[in-house]
Amino acid sequence: MKPRSRIVLLGGGAVGSLVGGGLAAAGHEVVLVDGWHDHVEAIRADGLRVTTPEGAQTVRLQAWHLCDAYRLRDARADVAFLTVKLYDTDWAAALLATWLPQLVPVVTLQNALVEERVARFIGHGRTLGGIGSGLDVFMAGPGEVRRTRKRGAAGGNVFKIGEMHGRRTPRAEAIAAMLSDVDTAAVTTDLWTERWVKLTANTMTSGLSGLTGLSLKAVYSGEETRRIAIRLGAEAIALGRAMGFTLERLFGLPGEAWLRAAAGDAEAEAAALDAMAAQAASMVDGGMSGTLQDLSKGRPTEVAFFNGFIATEAARLGLAAPTHARVAALIAEAESGNLPLGLGNLALITAGTTAT
Template sequence: MTLPVSGRVVLLGGGAVGSLVAGGLATAGHDVVLIDGWPEHVRAIRAQGLTVDAPEGRQTAAVEAWDLGEAHRLRDLDVAVSFLTVKLYDTDWAAALLATWLPPTAPVVTLQNALVEERVARAVGWGRTLGAIGAGLNVFMAGPGVVRRAGRRGAAGGAVFKVGELHGRRTPRAERIAALLSAVDASAVTTDLWTERWAKLCANTMTTGLSGLTGLSLIEVYTRVDTAGVAVQLAAEAIALGAALGFRLETLFGIPPRVWCDAAAGNAAALTTALDALARQAAGMVEGGMSGTLQDLRKGRPTEVAFFNGFIAGEAERLGLAAPTHARIAALIREAERGRLAIGPHTLERILR
């Protein structure tokens, strides 16, 4: 088999997404370097490999793991592509690190959530920056050296990874990177990265903060009537903001944006359609899948909600629009991060208040 890229594949950020991709690529025969700041994780991978525990089975891959302090070694590598897989609040320093040590010919792919491409491009250069969106991965770290995926491969029914150039044209390098990611799950090239980014942002804002505050699994968030109802309201607020910003979504979770807005406004038929769409998301998952926000809160770490619901709330306020549900979730998450709010289903009352 001919591999789609020649050279090392570097991932800066060894959290759940970075570890899943690193493990999948290494299993497919790629030479992978994973750089992370969690010492126990790096030591575990060095000692026993990187284990990916998925519904299809458990595999351990040979991945080269580096500590952040070893990033200078990148300057001497033949790097085919580098993926940025750090938390959103770490984007600026991580992009600067790559700009310092990565060979100048290596493209940098933002395999993150939210709208970060411009920030990365300012550090590493616009010409070498691409965006990649990973949807429906449903992954979390089970411990040092072990990443667990709750979603089944192929369950999305389409491309899980979408790779796009910032200028929107289809290029050979975007095709090579999409082919590379197909070793992990279905991948494709997009010529509309920004709309895809907005759709993913909307989806994230509907579930991750809600899961974090309530302490519920993603399956529960998707299938409980109360949490699904909040998700519908979050969708409508995000869609309205997106329209004001010029984003024209064709679908969100498989149904037209208008349906989400009608459902939030009280249309019974639209609400049934929206709840069915959310239930279908749960059908491809196995029990135990936690949102990234819930994982972070349980570990006492900062969350990315400021870049999700907080971003929606801030942009809505700037434009004179209303996004009260997003603002409420962002505010409550800030309380939870500081230990002033205990997470659990009781927080639904405060979200809806």
């Protein structure tokens, strides 16, 4: 039997709630700290409702408001997960640095390249990277999280835990074993490449879902959305190579295949289209990307850390990433309320951009 762990999650959104709920259901002691008042109160009153393609269950765990964060000093936690939005990283990391006992490691279960930012507050020796791929989760309301991807169906390990220095350690292995109670998990000794793979995948689909209002399954299934996603993937892969990231496979295909597909190679394009369709086959209907969820709620998106980051870094290195730049610009318009969501935005993405 696995040992029972004491776990803190700062950030009770979709990822934090899914992971926290899964760990609590497996018997771990879980504290979820969040700033959404109604969510915390719903969990306290009725538990956390977790719905997945395998079924639904209500689990009990501790839910704290942000004003309760001082209690972390006495929480005796074994590990803390940072599961906030990317634009909330700095203050959230500072909060953990203030109240979490200094021997407790912190795992950045977020998107994009955030470990260095977190380490500035927490310290490099305490910071680990955590990647969650193929989760496809959203909040259905206070106290209720839903997942639209079947357990183990994403291909490969869903969770990857890595030390910043790249060595395999007992604590990384223990955290990966813990997360295997939620879905498949493993230790990676190449955190930065894994980060780039996840970033590339996010930038291929999340923005498209947000701008069109389509579910993730629909993005992975649609002919036009898949073709735009191929261009986005190729631009990110080309930039990653220039920055020293060697992306071996993305959605089961070698990085070179995505570059050839974007350049017009018919065989590579067919393989890329099929690879994305295969992702759709592992999902159920209704899953919204994080970008679509944010736009629907009138919240800021993470586009500056996704497509915006790719566009900015490409420009800095003298490379072209026009599709990313276009997606980032359109999402910024949507955030400000000047651009309605809909399929018509696909034409706006392709207007004035060229294939890589």
